[in-house]
Amino acid sequence: MNKRYPIPLFLFAAAIFMQCKSSNKITYNFPATLSKTQRDELMDKCQKGKELFKANCSGCHGIFTKGQDNVPNFTAAQIDNYSARFLRHDPKNHAVTKEMSPDQMNDVLMFLRFRNVKKPDNTVATGASKKR
Amino acid sequence: MMKKIRILSVIVAVVVCSFTLGKQVTTYHTHYTNALGSFEDADRDLYNKIKNSDLASPLGKAQVKEEIGRARLKLKGIDIWLRYLEPVTYNKINGPLPVEWENEVFEKFEKPYRREGAGLSLAQIYLDNPVISKDTLLRLVAQSLTAIKTFQADSITGQLDTFDHFFLANRLYLLNLAAVYTTSFECPDPKNVIPELRSMLTDIKGIYTDFNRSFPATPLTKDYLDLYDKTIAFVNAQPSDHTLFDHYTFIKDYVNPLFAINQKLINTYNVISKSYNDYTLNNDAPSIFDKQLYTPQNSKGIFSLVKNPETLEEIKHIGKLLFYDPILSGNNRRSCISCHRSTQYFTDTAVQTSLQFNEKERLARNTPSLVNVIYNHLLMLDGKHISLQAQGKAVMTNPIEMGGKEEEILAKVLSCKEYKTAFKKFLKYTPEEKNISFDHIVSAVTYYYSEFSNYYAPFDEAMNANKPISRESVSGFNLFMGKARCATCHFVPQFNGVKPPYISSEFEVLGVPDDTTYQKLSADRGRYEVNPADETMNAFRTGSIRNAEYTKPYMHNGVFTTLEQVVDFYDAGGGVGKKLNVANQTLSADSLKLTASEKKELISFMHSLNEKVIFQKPPETLPTSSSKELNGRKVGGEY
Known part of the structure; x- marks a missing residue:
């Protein structure tokens, strides 16, 4: 009789675990000094940025820092550089960033800058930089 | 021991040689180094000349002027490099005004910044002032000497390779x-x-x-x-x-x-x-003279990523309906077309300034034509807005203009089935937006009216395809560029305040009067409202002179109704020339001394900039709303 419980319990726990893992909820690392309204505004931008990133960038760059081989993931410095290049319309840059409106591009950059990167597998993130 | 030293010296020699050989300097690079050096020498000579001259004597002044001239020629020989490689530093050497406020496209991300001093050109201007401060001149030239050092830095010269x-x-x-x-x-x-x-x-x-x-x-x-x-x-x-x-x-x-x-x-x-x-x-x-020369304002806004031509046409269609629909105003009686009339190059030529929302008073500023507005990096006469969408929103929600409220406008628009269905369909192109928003509405409007900026004028066709224009217009253009000095603010090719490399919008102080009796200066503070500073008081963004014949009245307050009046105003030296007290006028107060026939030629040139815009008929009906009280609204509004 006692033996029967552990299996469904285990399944239940596993289901919850999987649920958590697959929802991939992204959290953000906003500066503590922001007011509630500023925080909400920024959150709104980041959410929009996330959707734009998903639709236009994640195909190559991935969304959880797991980009494909040779495609850069984004460190803070890279984001700044990317932003600067967008401003300059660098012809080497991806066409899609030129097509975005400045507001949209800004949303994407806000998302990349403030998202809290959960590294499910640390070796992937560091491994990528070692390859270069 | 000796042998060791000998071997060592050979090794050292080889290493040194390989270094110098490896870093081959091109003839081109050497040209740069030498020409910059020779400009530096001339600039230093100028510095010493100022230091040792008696600037109160005509001879001393003349000698300094000569030295400035010499340095300027050296500068011109390398202008192609300096202006491009480091434009901010370049302005320490040469520029038109003592203080400039930079309003580059980067203002989208940064505040405007102040820039002082323009070395050689200013030194010469100050030399002609009744009281000359030697220290000021020396400081200006010293600044340009420091600036030259920047152009010797590896980070800049590296590009030459x-x-x-x-x-x-x-x-x-x-x-x-x-x-x-x-x-x-x-x-x-x-x-x-x-x-x-x-x-x-x-x-x-x-x-x-x-x-x-x-x-x-x-x-x-x-x-x-x-x-x-x-x-x-x-x-x-x-x-x-x-x-x-x-x-x-x-x-x-x-x-x-x-x-x-x-x-x-x-x-x-x-x-x-x-x-x-x-x-x-x-x-x-x-x-x-191709309209694609530089990237204009983004007219698509939230629909920027939409590429499908059919969808774009649908957005344009909805934009057009909205442009004529008074539903965007607080009382459902005013539309965009109320002030920006499609029969009048999207301005209102019948009035000095348009009516306010209250139907009684008048607005302070003349309605600008929407044609070619996309070629400005900053919008409104005071440069308040950086995007068409921000500008559109501000007008719709301005209590003295269209008097609407964001949420109300959105709700009213969505109460019409035709709008709602269309925007629902467009929503899939903006995955970042969960719901239809005010941005969708505004972006459809800006996308609609921007297409009227893509037409050309006879002057463009003369430049692009050698189609002749009248001799009078040609003389007018030459006056425009030369004697009448118009082109020092209205730059080729848009003839607005955007000059190469076309990344900023310029503002000028002209001393525009309150009315044609020239009793007092217009009270409008202009750019000062947005960026308060001594230099920006009464400054306004330079407008385009394209389609001028069809876009009267003129100046920020619509004070002039004919191009003749405008030309006369400039000919007289602006507000100061007309004896008004304008402390910071950027327009020269000297008379241009234009003859009657020269004025005619100038106006003939302006006429050659009339674009062959094809305007559209208004829609016959507006979408029906589910709330009955909205269905009485008239196409284009009532006032």
């Missing part, structure tokens, strides 16, 4: 030849405009020769160099007086075709830019 920068710097040079160098924009003494131009053209030829020697795989082609030689010959054959110079032929037959070849080379050689000078410039524009 690849070919990319060359074609981009050359493009900027050609654009400046068309827009700036032949006007008295940065040349305090207009007598020197053409002599300086001649010297510059010849010096740059030397740079071309050295470039081709150093970069034989990516040369300036023979057709370019041949045409450039002809350009030099043309300018040398022209009179030295810049008011008699044939600007029209110079641009049409020489500068613009050179530009076309340079654009082709940029594409052929896959030139890559690392400079924000090229931010807005389009490599595919074959002519300076």
Whole structure:
């Protein structure tokens, strides 16, 4: 009789675990000094940025820092550089960033800058930089 | 021991040799170093001359002037490089005004910033002031000497070792030849405009020769160099007086075709830019007078990523309906068309300024035409807005203009089935938006009206396709560029306040009167409202003179109703010329001394900038709303 419980319990726990893992909820690392309204505004931008990133960038760059081989993931410095290049319309840059409106591009950059990167597998993130 | 030393010295010698050999300096790079050095020498001579001269005596003044002239010629010989490689520092050496407020596109991300001092050109202006401060002059020239040091830094000279920068710097040079160098924009003494131009053209030829020697795989082609030689010959054959110079032929037959070849080379050689000078410039524009020369305002807004032409047409259609629909206003009786009339180049030519929302009072400023508005980097006469969408929102929600509220407008628009269905359909193109928003509405409107900026005028066709315009218009253009000095603020090719490299919008203080009796200055503080500073008081963004004939009244407050009045105002030297007290007028207070026939020619030139815009008929009906009280609204509104 006692033996029967552990299996469904285990399944239940596993289901919850999987649920958590697959929802991939992204959290953000906003500066503590922001007011509630500023925080909400920024959150709104980041959410929009996330959707734009998903639709236009994640195909190559991935969304959880797991980009494909040779495609850069984004460190803070890279984001700044990317932003600067967008401003300059660098012809080497991806066409899609030129097509975005400045507001949209800004949303994407806000998302990349403030998202809290959960590294499910640390070796992937560091491994990528070692390859270069 | 000796042997060891000998071996060691051989090793050292080899190492040193290999270093010097490895770092081969090209003829082109050497040209830069030498020419910059010789400019530095001239600038230092100038410094010493000022220091040791008696500026109160006419002789001392004349000697300093001569020295400035000498330094300026040296500068012109390397202008193609300096202006491109480090434009901010360049302004410490040469520029039109003592204090400039930079309003670059970067204002989208930064605040405007103040920039002081413009070395050589200012020194010359100050020299003509009744009281001359030697210290001020010395400080200005010292600043330019410091600036020269910047151009010797590795971070800048490093660019000279690849070919990319060359074609981009050359493009900027050609654009400046068309827009700036032949006007008295940065040349305090207009007598020197053409002599300086001649010297510059010849010096740059030397740079071309050295470039081709150093970069034989990516040369300036023979057709370019041949045409450039002809350009030099043309300018040398022209009179030295810049008011008699044939600007029209110079641009049409020489500068613009050179530009076309340079654009082709940029594409052929896959030139890559690392400079924000090229931010807005389009490599595919074959002519300076192509409307795609620089990236205009983003008209698509939230629909930026939509590419499907059918969807874009649908967005445009909805935008058009909204443009005529008073549902966007607080009382459902005013629409965009109330002030921006489609029969009048999207302005209102019947009134000085439009009615306020309350139907009684009038607005402070003249309604601007929406045609070509996209070619401004900052919008509104005070440059308050940086995007068409922000501007559109502000008008709709301004209590004295359309008097609406965001949520109410959105709810009213969505109460109409036709709008709701369409926007629902568009929603899938904006995955970042969960719901239909005010942004969707505004972006459809801006996308609709922006298409009317894509038309050309006879003057453009003359430049692009050699279609002749009247002799009177040609003379008018030459006056515009020369004697009348219009082109020192209304720059080629849009004839607005956006000058090469087309990344900023300029503001000017003209001293526009409150009414035509010239009793007092217009009380509107203009740019000061947005960016308060001594220099920005009463300053307004320079508008385009395209379609001027059809877009009266003129000036920010619509004080003039004819182009003749406008020309007379400038001819008299603006507000100061008309005895108004304007402390910071940027327009020269001297009379232009234009004759009656010259004024006619100028206006004839402006007429050649009338664009053949094809306007559309208003929609016959507006979408039906589910709330009955909204269905009485009239197409275009009531007032």
